[in-house]
Amino acid sequence: MRKRFVISIATFAFATAIPAGSSLLAQPAAPTHNASIVQDQTRPDNESQAKTFTGTITKANGKYVLQEATGGTSYQLDDQTNAKKYSGKSVLVTGTLDASTNTIRVQKIEASA
Secondary structure (H helix, E strand, O other), X not given: OHHHHHHHHHHHHHHHHHHHHHHHHXXXXXXXXXXXXXXXXXXXXXXXXXXXXXEEEXXXXXXXXXXXXXXXXXXXXXXXXXXXXXXXXXXXXXEEEEOOOOEEEEEEEEEOO
16 A cells, blocks of 8 residues: 555656646757858858959058059958069959958969960
8 A cells, every 4th residue: 555655646746747847848959050150150241252353462561462453452462471472463363352451362363464
């Protein structure tokens, strides 16, 4: 008799605990993989697809810049090491422009024909 009484109390305790705990089980799990969202957020909105810029590599304020052949606009270059190789030369610079800093994120620099 005592054994049935203990089993009944245990069953009752378990049965009343399930509805309280089930609300925790019913909640959706947080996403575990959001790398694509993070990647999209790290790319500035003003950065577009790669373009080719034409001009001459010159030095301004101790840094190499691209002086455009037409329009006279100067762009900062994020790859100073590669730009140094073409100092004073006409070049084609392929990269993406960060308009907020007027900097070209250089993918490639090559001498123009």
